[in-house]
Amino acid sequence: MQIECGLQRGTFAFCAWRSSKVYSSDMQSTIETTLKQDIHSAIQACFETTIDDLVLQPTKKEFEGTYTFVTFALTKALRRAPQQIGQQIGEYLVGNSSLVSGFNVVQGFLNLSLKSSAWLQVLQDIVADSSFGNQPANGQSVMVEFSSPNTNKPLHLGHLRNNCLGDSVARILKANGYEVVKTCLVNDRGIHICKSMLAYQKLGQGETPESSGLKGDHLAGKYYVEFDKEYKRQIAALVAEGMTEDAAAKQAPWILEAQDLLIKWENGDEETVTLWKKMNGWVYEGFQQTYDKMGISFDKTYYESNTYLLGKDIIEEGLKKGVFYQKEDQSVWIDLTEEGLDHKLVLRGNGTSVYITQDLGTTELKYGDYHNDRYMWVVGNEQDYHFNVLFAILKRLGRPYAQECFHLSYGMVDLPSGKMKSREGTVVDADDLILQMAQTAENRTRELGKIEDFAGDEARKLYHMLALGALKYFLLKVDPKKRMLFNPEESIDFQGHTGPFIQYTHARLCSILRKAESNGVVAAVPAEGFAVHSTEAEVVFYLSQYPARIQSASDEFSPALISLYAFELAKLYNQFYAELSIFADPDPQAVQFRVALSAAVAKTIRHAMGLLGIDVPEKM
RNA sequence: GGUUUCGUAGCUCAAUUGGAUAGAGCACCUGACUACGGAUCAGGAGGUUUGGGGUUCGAAUCCCUACGAGACCA
CATH class of the missing domain: 3.30.1360.70 (Arginyl tRNA synthetase N-terminal domain)
Incomplete structure (x- = not known):
């Protein structure tokens, strides 16, 4: 039966x-x-x-x-x-x-x-496993595309969530045996880029990052905002003359000029392209500084300016195969009603691309470059529909990789006032936030006065480590699928369920291990005849759950599972630490066992935080 | 209008995917031994899981419905 x-x-x-x-x-x-x-x-x-x-x-x-x-x-x-x-x-x-x-x-x-003997065996196995938390290569490769910024404005908190998620998921997949290629697709052309270029032409007076002291991406962002201000003024003026809102938005002088600029760019007009290159160069440099600060890197960066014409041949192919159909105005469509979606435009009547056209082409390009087994896009859930359409089309076209595409759809970061809108200036700037967090870390550390022996440079590194720990942990502890709220009034915490809490636990563990070394205590797990305390058993048990947790996090693409694990482990260890003495126990076996347990916890916390892209200090 | 996601303590989030008395952190209140780091630990208070139906041994989770919030498609 x-x-x-x-x-x-x-x-x-x-x-x-x-x-x-x-x-x-x-x-x-x-x-x-x-x-x-x-x-x-x-x-x-x-x-x-x-x-x-x-x-x-x-x-x-x-x-x-x-x-x-x-x-x-x-x-x-x-x-x-x-x-x-x-x-x-x-x-x-x-x-x-x-x-x-x-x-x-x-x-x-x-x-x-x-039984105690069971727990001793479990800890012994963990201690002996030098690759605890890492799986051997599984022969599968996956491409993770994330970040994908626009070059018309600096990164904000929403991008930070994206960056942290993409980076962490890549690390988790790697630990689980995948070969990972991290990519970034930079959105560096289009009407929005031309808007900041136009405003710069009109108002810039040759300003540069050097002359203004502004980081390049912030400088470009400033002119994007300037454009919007003036554009709104022009619309208002036209409306005052009796034009409708819609008509005014289409006929305001600056929008016409920006569109003109876009056409010039597409035609390779030298002056336009030179300006475009100059401003984008500033932005890339600014972005790079932010990525460096965050410890985030890519194996390959694609630029939309190189890929935006791709995909048209695929439209051609689809028409021949009968996957697409053409309307009288020459526009090309696909009927996806069978998949529960709509009829979707894939090429305009005048032969120009829409987003989906480019994505078809870029996906083909990525496949050609790497032949990965799987493809992931880390993109906000506002584009759920877009990706459903993209994947459905790939399937209809019979692409071999169509079944292996996945949209890691994450929720928006909301402010108490609602969604962040860059044009309305309600964004939390990434650079500002990191700076502010570092300041908080410094203030807090100074108050506690525990690192007086640190040199200035060493202290600065620590503040930065704590700032990023707090920030990244804040963004990663929430289930990626869910939207989350950030309240700028209440700055990110350093106590309780936070990165610094876990970092602190690690620092304290290191202190224990230093003391063990200076006392000449060797970590060892007794073979038999040692009674394991129930608090110790809980810690050992929790350690033993780690590989399964990584597996779940990898299956679910959820760094939140690792975040919670690290927190629970730190909390359990702190309980043990408060409850039992390590070095004052008269039984030398107990001392050795507890040092071994501490070493295993330290190693696991370091590994788990590493999967989140968070460093942990030895002192703080 | 169509599609879709969500609603859990005052606030921010969990809940092993249908299991036990729904758990943490923050904030609030009360405590902690000259043993190792108090960015810690122990305890208290805080809930009709938005309302209402249904499915079954059992529902925050699945189905229906009302209300509320977000996103997307023209």
């Missing part, structure tokens, strides 16, 4: 990559595997049956035990009460399992406690 009690993963309509994932059991610790085998034996022995996929969950804190086996699902097939099933299995395990020391049954929940 077979009983179904496994969990089925949800499926995602547009992503074979994701929907094909099944929770694998290969990431569980060896102790978990053994325990499951023992439960299987118990079920076999008690009820003469087997079950397919047996699920263990961590026991809730308010109950005694570490692992919980839920028996509700078995009641129908066994025709017994859930308590009775739990009781029988529990009794069998205590008598026959080498791991189980005790159990209790609450309704349909069988809570199991493990």
Whole structure:
């Protein structure tokens, strides 16, 4: 008899990559595997049956035990009460399992406690595993495209979320065995770029980053705002003369001039292209400074100015294949009603591209360059529809990579006043925010006065590390899919559920390890005959969950899972730290064990924070 | 108008994907040993999971509906 009690993963309509994932059991610790085998034996022995996929969950804190086996699902097939099933299995395990020391049954929940020897073995395995947290190469490669800024304005908080997510997901995939190519597609041409160019031509008077002291991207952004101001004035003036709002928006002198500039650029007009190059150069330099500060880099940068003409040949191909159809005005469309989408324009009647045309071409280009097995785009959820359309078209065209594309759609960062709008000046600037965070870190550190022995340069590095820790953690601890709120009035915290909390725990751990070294204590896990305290067992158990957590984070593309893990681990360790003395314990085995445990926690915290792109200090 | 996402403590977020008495942090109140770092720890208070129906052993989670918020498509 077979009983179904496994969990089925949800499926995602547009992503074979994701929907094909099944929770694998290969990431569980060896102790978990053994325990499951023992439960299987118990079920076999008690009820003469087997079950397919047996699920263990961590026991809730308010109950005694570490692992919980839920028996509700078995009641129908066994025709017994859930308590009775739990009781029988529990009794069998205590008598026959080498791991189980005790159990209790609450309704349909069988809570199991493990022997000290089991925990010693688990920690021993973790300590011995030099690649703990890293999987061997799985032979799959994935391209992660993220950041993708516009060169008409500086980066803001929304970009920071994007950057942190893309960077962290890339690290997580890598730890899970993927070969990762990080790419960035710079949106460096188009009407919005021409707007700042025009305003600069009109008002710039030769201003440069050097002459103004402004960072290049901020300088360009300033003229983008100037354009908008003047444009609005012109519209208002036309409306005052009796024109409708719509007509005025189309006929204001500056918008006409900007459009003219765009045509000149497309025709390669020398003066225009020179200005474009000059201003974009400033912006790239500014962006690079911000990326450097954040510790973010790319393996390959694509520029839209090189790719915006791509894709037209694919339209041609699609027409021949009958995937697209042409209207009388020569515009090209695709009917995606079967996929639950609309009719979608893929090429304008005058032969010019729309976004989707370019994306078709760029995706083809990326595939040609790298032949990755999988492609990910880290882009805000405002473009959900766009990506659904893009992937649907790729499938219709029969592209080999169509099934392997995934849009990592993340929620917007909102302000208390609502959405950030750069033209209305309601943005939180990335550079400002990083600077402000560093200042907070400095103030806080000075107050506490713990690093008086640091040289000036060393201290500055620490402030920066803490600032980025706080900022990145703030952005990564929330489920990527959900929108999140940032309140500039309440600056990002350094206490509680924060990056610095975890960084602090690491610093304190390092302090312990330094002391162990100076005391001549060697970290060691006793083989037998040492009673592991329940708080210690909790820490060991949590450590053992780490590989499975990385696997989930990789499957779900969610750094938030790693963030929460690091926080919980730090919190558990702090409890242990407050509860038990490490060096004052009379039992030398206890001292060695606790130092070994501390070393393992330090290593794991460092690794987990590393997956978030956050550095941890040895002192703070 | 059509499509779609969301609504959990005063605030910001969790909840092992349908499991136990819905958990953390912030803010608020009360405590912490000359043992290792108090950016810490222990405790208290705080909830009709937006309202209303339904599905079943069991719902914040799935279905229907009303209200509210966001996004996208012309």
